[in-house]
Amino acid sequence: MPLALSLHLLAAVIWVGGMFFAYQCLRPVAARVLEPPQRLTLWCHLFSRFFVWVWVAVVTLVVSGHGMIALMGGMARVGLHIHVMLVTGYLMVALFLHxxxxxxxxxxxxxxxxxWPLAATQLNQIRRFVGINLLLGLITVVNAVAGPMLYA
Incomplete structure (x- = not known):
């Protein structure tokens, strides 16, 4: 169980932390200093690398999460915060897949x-999905840590 929990936490940190960095740090700077062709090319290359890690994180989170639930005796034996984590986590996965x-x-x-106009439209859609997923990810992290106390 410690290995599954460690992998689960690392996968969550990589995914949510990457979204936070991209959304709150890189995006505002890139939008200010790069012309559209360079900015859009940068994002395309950045996503090609980051999304490999997101795929690894998604698989790791699903496998380790369900593995830990099984080790704890199944869904009937885990707290409400785990049920909430599953809902928010699978919403995040669905948004990422889209x-x-x-x-x-x-x-x-x-x-x-x-x-470039079509690329900008697509990047704007991605930005919205990443913003929603970042919010869901932060909620999921808080729920994972504080949930047992919140729902007690």
């Missing part, structure tokens, strides 16, 4: 074709 297979794929094609 982001990855729809606007991100269109962003890559638009950047490859130098269609």
């Amino acid at each position: 982001l990855y297979f729809a606007p991100y794929q269109r962003l890559k094609k638009a950047v490859g074709a130098s269609d």
Whole structure:
């Protein structure tokens, strides 16, 4: 169980921390100092690297989370905070899957074709999904840590 919990926490930190960095730190700076072609190309390359880590995080979170639930005796034996974590976590996964297979794929094609207006539209959609997922991720982290006390 300690290994599963450690992997679960590391995966959450990588995913949520990466979104926080991209959304709150990189995005405002890149928007100010780079022209659209450079900014959109940067985001396309950044996502190609970050999303590999998100895929690893998603698989790790699902496998380790369900593994720990099984070790604790199943869903009937875990606290409400675990049920809430599953809901918010699977919402995050669903949003990521949509982001990855729809606007991100269109962003890559638009950047490859130098269609900067279309690329900007796709990046804006990604920004919204990342913002929602970041909020869900922060809620999930707080719930994971404080949930046992909140729902006691």
